[in-house]
Amino acid sequence: MMDVMELFSDINNLWVLLGAALVFFMQAGFAMCESGFTRAKNAGNIIMKNLMDFAIGTPLYWITGFGIMFGTQSAVFGGLDFFARGDYSAILPDGVSFYSYFIFQTVFCATAATIVSGAMAERTKFSAYCVYSAVISLLIYPISGHWIWGGGWLSQLGFHDFAGSTAVHMVGGICALIGAAMLGPRIGKYNEDRSPNAIPGHSLTLAALGVFILWFCWFGFNGCSTVSMVGGAAELAGKVFFNTNLAAAVATVAVMVITWVRYKKPDVSMTLNGSLAGLVAITAGCDAVNPWAAAVIGLCAGFGVVFGVEFIDKVLHVDDPVGAIGVHCVNGILGTLLTGVFASNEYLAGVGMGRWEFLGVQCLGVAATALWTAVTITITFFLIKKTIGLRVTAEEEISGLDLPEHGLASAYADFMPMPVHLGAAPAPAAPVPVEEAVPVEVRSAPMPASDVKLTKITILAKHEKLEALKNSMIAIGITGMTVSNVMGCGIQRGKTEYYRGVPHSAQLLPRIQLEIVVSKVPVRTVIEAAKNVLYTGHIGDGKIFISDVENVVKIRTGEEGCAALQDVEQY
Numbered sequence: 330m331m332d333v334m335e336l337f338s339d340i341n342n343l344w345v346l347l348g349a350a351l352v353f354f355m356q357a358g359f360a361m362c363e364s365g366f367t368r369a370k371n372a373g374n375i376i377m378k379n380l381m382d383f384a385i386g387t388p389l390y391w392i393t394g395f396g397i398m399f400g401t402q403s404a405v406f407g408g409l410d411f412f413a414r415g416d417y418s419a420i421l422p423d424g425v426s427f428y429s430y431f432i433f434q435t436v437f438c439a440t441a442a443t444i445v446s447g448a449m450a451e452r453t454k455f456s457a458y459c460v461y462s463a464v465i466s467l468l469i470y471p472i473s474g475h476w477i478w479g480g481g482w483l484s485q486l487g488f489h490d491f492a493g494s495t496a497v498h499m500v501g502g503i504c505a506l507i508g509a510a511m512l513g514p515r516i517g518k519y520n521e522d523r524s525p526n527a528i529p530g531h532s533l534t535l536a537a538l539g540v541f542i543l544w545f546c547w548f549g550f551n552g553c554s555t556v557s558m559v560g561g562a563a564e565l566a567g568k569v570f571f572n573t574n575l576a577a578a579v580a581t582v583a584v585m586v587i588t589w590v591r592y593k594k595p596d597v598s599m600t601l602n603g604s605l606a607g608l609v610a611i612t613a614g615c616d617a618v619n620p621w622a623a624a625v626i627g628l629c630a631g632f633g634v635v636f637g638v639e640f641i642d643k644v645l646h647v648d649d650p651v652g653a654i655g656v657h658c659v660n661g662i663l664g665t666l667l668t669g670v671f672a673s674n675e676y677l678a679g680v681g682m683g684r685w686e687f688l689g690v691q692c693l694g695v696a697a698t699a700l701w702t703a704v705t706i707t708i709t710f711f712l713i714k715k716t717i718g719l720r721v722t723a724e725e726e727i728s729g730l731d732l733p734e735h736g737l738a739s740a741y742a743d744f745m746p747m748p749v750h751l752g753a754a755p756a757p758a759a760p761v762p763v764e765e766a767v768p769v770e771v772r773s774a775p776m777p778a779s780d781v782k783l784t785k786i787t788i789l790a791k792h793e794k795l796e797a798l799k800n801s802m803i804a805i806g807i808t809g810m811t812v813s814n815v816m817g818c819g820i821q822r823g824k825t826e827y828y829r830g831v832p833h834s835a836q837l838l839p840r841i842q843l844e845i846v847v848s849k850v851p852v853r854t855v856i857e858a859a860k861n862v863l864y865t866g867h868i869g870d871g872k873i874f875i876s877d878v879e880n881v882v883k884i885r886t887g888e889e890g891c892a893a894l895q896d897v898e899q900y
Contacts, residue, residue, distance in 0.1 A: 337559045338424035344566075345422075345429045348553020351546045352436040356383050356443060358542035362605075363447040364740075365536030366598065366651040368528070370729020371451045373740035378446045378458050383439040385459060386466030390438045395431060397471035404482040407475040420480065422556040430556070437497055440550075441470045444501025447651035448509045452516075452726050455734045457719045461508070464709045470500055473698045487680055487687065488694035489672070491569075492554040494613030494664040495698050502658025503702045506647065511710045512720055514648030516727060525642050527831040528650065533597055540601045547573055547608045551615045565616055572615040573608065576627035580607025583631025591635075599635060602652040606634035609660040614668030622671035626664060633663045642831060665695050781848050781891035783878035786855050788843045789817065790863050790871035795841050801858045802845065809894065811844045819872070840871070846878055848891040 360379035364372045386394075392411060399420050400408030408415075413431065421430055442465045446458065476483040477496045490496050519525055530536060551573045555566045584603025588596035610630035611623055618626065637659035638652050647654065669688030677687060713719050721730060731737040790798055795812065802810060816837040847855060856873055863871050883893035 334424075338426075340559055341422065341424035341557045342426055342429045344553055344558045345425050345433050345556050348549040348556075349429070349433045349436050351549025351553065352433075352440060353383075355436075355440060355543055355546040355550065356380075358539045358546060359440075359443045359447070361535050361539030361542065362601075363450060363539075363651050365532040365534065365539060366447065366530035367450045368729065369531040369739065369741060370731055372531070372731065373735050373737040374455065374730035375446065375450060376740065377455065377735060378462075379443055381459060382442040382446065382462040382466075383436075385463050386439045386442050387435055389463055389467045390435050390471070391431075392467075394438060394466055394471040395434065397468070398434070398474045399479045400475075401480065404480075404485060405476070406472060407479050407481070424559070425556055433553075433556070437493060437550075438466050438470050438474075440493075441497045441501040442466050444498065444653055444657050445505045445508055448505035448649040448653040449512055450650045451730065452720055453508075453512060454718055454721055455730070456717055457713050460713055460717070461504075461706070461709050465501075465504060465706070469504070469702055469705050469709075470496075473500055473701050476698070477694065483690075483694045483697065486690050486693070487682055488690050489617060489668060489680075489687075490613045490665060490694070491616045492551045492612045494609060494611075494661045494668075495695055497661075498609045498612065498657040499661030499665070499695065499698065500702050502654055502656070502661050503699055504706045505649070506641075506654045506658055507703060507706050508710055509649050509654065510645070510647045511707075511714065514646070515650070516723060518648045519646060523646055525646070525831045530598070530650070533601075536598070536601055540604050544577055544604060544608065547577070547612075551612055555616070569615045572618060572620060572623035573611055575620055576611035576615075576623045576630065577604050577607035579624045579627030580604065580610070580630040580634070583628050584635055587631060587635050599638065599652070602634050602638065602656050603631050605656045606630040606660045609657055610664030610667065613661075613665040614672060617668060617672045617676040619671075619673050622667075622673070625671065626667050629663060629667060630660050633659050662695055662699070666691055783846055783848050783881060783890065783894075784852050785844065785846050785876045785878045786852065786859075787874040787876070788859050788863075788871065789815070789840050789874075790843070790859075791869065792839060792841050794863055794871075795843075797862045798843060798859060801862045802843075802855070805854055805858050806850050807845055807847065807855065809845065813842045813844075815840050815842045819869075838869075846881060846894060848894050 356379055360376055363379065364375045367375060391413060393409060395413045396410030396415065397407045399417055400406075400410055400415065401419070402408035417427060417430075421427060442462045445462070445465070449458070474496050475481040477488060477490050478484065515528065517526060518528060548570055552566050552570045555562045555569065558566060581600060581604045584600045584606070585595045588594070588599050607627040607630045610626050610633070611618075614626070615623065634652070634655045637655035638649070641647050641649055641654050649655070666688070669684070669691035672684070672687060677684060680687070682690070710719060720726075721733065725733040731740055788798065792814075799810070799812075817840055818837055845855070852875060856875075859873055880889060881893040882889050886893075
């Protein structure tokens with residue numbers, strides 16, 4: 330019998346530790362999401378914040394946070410137990426060791442703190458971020474967490490938040506809402522009439538990878554919150570996994586359809602937020618609702634995130650670069666309340682509550698936690714604003730926070746200025762006389778530039794036409810050409826698209842620019858060949874510019890004029 334009990338204990342510990350690892354990995358997902366949804370000039374700052382909220386929160390939660398959350402001093406405040414040296418055996422799940430449970434709770438605390446980073450991105454002082462992140466981990470999250478999960482007054486009333494729609498996501502979302510409101514919008518976000526301007530992020534690819542990581546890790550966030558895999562817990566974990574995935578998928582599809590109808594095209598950024606919204610909403614009741622209810626919760630989350638993001642941006646005029654408030658605050662509240670609406674009859678019978686009574690407790694829990702969080706974080710932000718300051722200067726914001734806050738020219742190597750010396754560089758080769766250069770046979774005698782007319786032809790076209798345009802030029806005898814990626818617009822001034830429901834005037838559209846200089850090939854031949862390939866009859870086909878060239882010099886041979894443009898035979 331003892332061996333069986335030890336085996337059960339080992340299984341439960343492994344399950345909880347797996348959950349801790351997955352929830353920790355959510356930090357990478359949040360970092361990628363926030364970095365991708367913001368501009369490249371702030372990427373290093375975003376990464377640093379996501380690193381430090383976990384690194385700062387971990388020791389603080391060890392010093393006092395765990396004791397405040399799981400102590401038994403009162404129903405309101407757990408107790409001060411520095412370095413968690415007390416006896417917590419009464420609150421430990423069956424078969425789960427103290428340290429396994431401790432690290433599991435630590436990573437949840439860090440998740441609440443990291444939510445705030447995205448909503449306040451691109452204009453918050455790094456020092457201020459470290460301070461309020463510490464306050465969230467040290468005080469705000471542990472006290473409300475005690476009410477919900479630590480045996481406090483809400484849990485005694487029967488409040489149900491299985492994995493943290495309220496305890497984690499709404500707490501982080503409310504901190505994000507108040508912080509972004511007190512901080513003010515980014516420069517250029519709103520016009521004088523308070524209408525919003527879209528400021529797209531620099532990498533949807535990075536943001537999408539972050540969402541996929543978060544979706545994967547949410548199976549640990551929700552599923553491993555059973556804190557057991559023996560007895561009926563394994564079956565419950567399977568249900569939690571299924572409901573979590575179903576709600577996220579339905580929310581994703583819902584947002585795609587909603588944005589397709591509203592904006593005439595499915596919005597990629599908002600749809601990514603929709604996946605997270607479904608995950609947040611189902612987190613409270615993933616164990617207590619049946620699959621059909623999980624699908625309905627996901628559907629409601631889809632509507633909640635789209636209209637929540639639009640309301641926050643267009644009505645409240647709160648600048649949230651990543652949509653964190655709409656995802657975590659709105660859907661944290663929504664998911665917790667919908668748990669009261671859709672909890673299965675089996676669950677209600679198990680807790681001995683009627684549906685209306687249960688819904689009332691859910692409403693009370695949301696309201697009390699929201700009030701506590703709002704008051705404490707407002708005081709925190711106010712004190713920071715009056716002391717070290719909350720926001721960077723306008724000059725620092727415009728330049729991007731990577732350089733003034735962290736000394737990074739760019740978080741991306743391709744955009745960084747190259748250093749003057751990179752180790753011991755080889756000495757450059759000495760110049761050689763022209764007659765000793767690569768031998769060539771000149772097919773025609775050098776001609777003065779004035780003897781043959783030289784013409785430069787510049788063609789602007791869409792990227793998808795490049796290959797056909799290049800082949801058409803080669804077919805008529807053009808062998809030398811230069812192709813560049815450029816941005817520009819014609820008399821139409823670009824076109825209007827939508828980003829998170831905000832009209833985004835794309836005045837400078839991506840195009841390719843092909844430049845050639847001709848002497849023997851007739852200019853009209855080039856023009857007609859280009860027109861035949863590029864013509865569609867629609868706006869945006871491109872333009873062709875013709876200009877005279879005074880001279881051309883081939884550097885290697887010294888040839889000038891027409892001769893500099895001709896092929897040579899190398900030996």
